[in-house]
Structures are given as structure tokens and as C-alpha cells.
Amino acid sequence: MRYKNILIDKKDSLAVVTINRPDKLNALNKATISELHKAFKALEDESAIKAIVLTGSGEKAFVAGADISEFANFSVKEGAKLAAKGQEILFDFVENLSTPVIAAVNGFALGGGLELAMACHFRVASDNARMGLPEVSLGVIPGYGGTQRLPQLVGKGRAMELIMTAGMIDAQKALNYGLVNYVVAGEELLPLSEKLAAKISNNSSVAISYAIKAVNAGFKSNAKGYKTEIEAFGDCFGTADFKEGTSAFLEKRKADFPGT
Numbered sequence: 001m002r003y004k005n006i007l008i009d010k011k012d013s014l015a016v017v018t019i020n021r022p023d024k025l026n027a028l029n030k031a032t033i034s035e036l037h038k039a040f041k042a043l044e045d046e047s048a049i050k051a052i053v054l055t056g057s058g059e060k061a062f063v064a065g066a067d068i069s070e071f072a073n074f075s076v077k078e079g080a081k082l083a084a085k086g087q088e089i090l091f092d093f094v095e096n097l098s099t100p101v102i103a104a105v106n107g108f109a110l111g112g113g114l115e116l117a118m119a120c121h122f123r124v125a126s127d128n129a130r131m132g133l134p135e136v137s138l139g140v141i142p143g144y145g146g147t148q149r150l151p152q153l154v155g156k157g158r159a160m161e162l163i164m165t166a167g168m169i170d171a172q173k174a175l176n177y178g179l180v181n182y183v184v185a186g187e188e189l190l191p192l193s194e195k196l197a198a199k200i201s202n203n204s205s206v207a208i209s210y211a212i213k214a215v216n217a218g219f220k221s222n223a224k225g226y227k228t229e230i231e232a233f234g235d236c237f238g239t240a241d242f243k244e245g246t247s248a249f250l251e252k253r254k255a256d257f258p259g260t
């Protein structure tokens with residue numbers, strides 16, 4: 001299978017998946033989300049692959065979010081569909097993949113980028129990584145599971161602050177928060193991820209797949225939270241704030257929210 005927006009590099013029992021749109025800071029457009037779905041599905045079916053590392057191309061970004069240029073003109077219905085479909089084919093899909101997925105966060109992980117890293121089974125980061133959920137600065141909310149997975153990982157108060165301020169935290173703070181498990185220099189990021197993947201590969205992949213299922217089951221009681229997020233995300237698309245927020249980003253100016 002040939003992909004346009006991602007690269008796949010297989011080494012023994014490990015596959016490294018690299019999101020490859022560096023000129024757009026690896027922003028997740030529809031095509032990339034669809035390719036990632038196909039790639040994860042194919043890798044899960046390949047029994048020789050025991051672990052997957054997901055990273056971004058270039059030195060600047062893991063993923064700078066969902067592709068704002070693609071959804072700025074969406075209606076409420078299209079907005080809700082965007083979130084629901086994305087969660088189904090990528091974010092929930094990765095979280096429930098039976099093959100372990102490690103996010104190697106090599107720079108900005110913002111919005112959908114942080115949501116994708118959080119959907120992975122655990123995260124390592126380079127020391128230049130910066131993470132945040134800036135959606136409310138665009139007049140929208142996180143729509144790919146961020147309102148659910150961020151509080152799971154860092155606690156409610158820290159998640160509320162990050163979401164409301166739309167601020168970014170650096171790698172060290174992400175480590176203190178438990179959002180990432182390790183912080184290393186950029187050149188050490190893939191070697192460390194591969195070392196962890198190799199350690200995982202020595203163990204029973206069947207047992208690991210059951211462990212993933214069991215750990216995830218403990219968090220399934222919040223299905224209503226994900227549903228509420230999708231509906232609320234869609235509702236944002238009907239607001240004047242959303243029109244202003246996304247227009248301001250695309251016009252490279254500061255948003256002046258009307259508050260309606």
C-alpha cells in the first residue's frame with residue numbers, strides 16, 4: 001500500500017509510522033486520518049509487528065492539530081460528523097489497537113495532535129516538545145477525545161486549566177503532569193522509543209493485547225463524555241465565535257470574539 005501523507009518504516013518486530021506533512025506541521029487533514037486508519041489496521045493484522053512508534057516528520061512538530069483550513073466552513077452537522085468519524089477511525093481505533101502504540105512526541109503536539117498522542121498507549125517526548133489543547137482560542141472545543149483523555153492522564157484541574165487557557169506546556173511540565181513518561185534530547189527520542197518497543201516485543205503479544213483491553217475497559221464508563229464532546233464540538237460550528245476564531249487563524253491575526 002502506498003501512502004501520500006505518512007511513511008512506514010519496518011525494522012524487525014517494530015514499525016515506525018511518521019506523519020509526513022512537515023510544511024503544514026503535520027496537521028491532520030482528512031486524507032492523513034484515513035491513511036493512518038488503514039496503516040494501523042494493516043499493522044495490527046501483521047503478526048510479526050509487535051509494537052508501533054508514531055511520530056511526526058521534521059524537527060518542529062509531532063502534529064499541530066486538525067487541519068483548520070479543512071473545517072473552517074463546516075456546518076453544525078458537518079462539525080459533529082468530523083469529530084465522530086475521526087474518533088471512530090483514528091483516536092478510539094488507536095486506543096483500542098491490540099498492538100501497542102508509543103507516541104514519540106518530537107515537537108508541537110497541539111489540539112488533534114495532543115489528542116492523537118493521548119490516544120496512543122503511552123508517550124515519550126523530546127525536550128523541545130510543547131503540548132496543549134488550543135481549540136477554545138479558535139471558538140471550538142477539543143473534538144477528538146481531548147476533554148476525556150486529558151483529565152484521565154493529568155487530573156481534572158490541570159486539564160481544565162489547559163483547556164480553558166488554550167496554553168501550551170513544555171516537555172518537562174508534561175513529564176511532571178504524567179502526560180509523557182520520558183523526556184529526552186531530540187536525537188534520543190526514536191532510539192528510546194525503539195528500545196521500549198523492543199522490550200515490549202520480548203513479551204507475549206497475546207497477553208499485551210488483553211492487558212490493553214483490560215486497562216481501557218476501566219475507562220469505558222465515560223462513553224457519555226465522548227458523546228457529549230462530539231455534540232458540543234458540533235454545536236460550536238454554529239457560533240459566531242467559531243467563524244471569527246477560525247477566520248482569524250487563517251488570516252494570521254488575533255481573534256476578536258463577539259461572544260455569541
Ligand code: COA
Nearest residue numbers: 023024025027064065066067068069108110111112134135
Ligand atoms: N491546520 C492547518 N494548518 C496549520 C495548522 C493547523 N492546525 N498548524 C499549522 N499550520 C500551517 C500554517 O498555516 C502554516 O502554513 P503556511 O506556511 O501555508 O502559511 C504552516 O503550517 C506553518 O505554521 P506557522 O503557523 O507558520 O508556524 P509557527 O512556527 O509560526 O507557529 C504554531 C507554530 C504551532 C504555534 C502555529 O502553527 C499554530 O498555532 N497552529 C495551530 C495550532 C492549533 O490551534 N491547533 C488546534 C487545531 S483544532
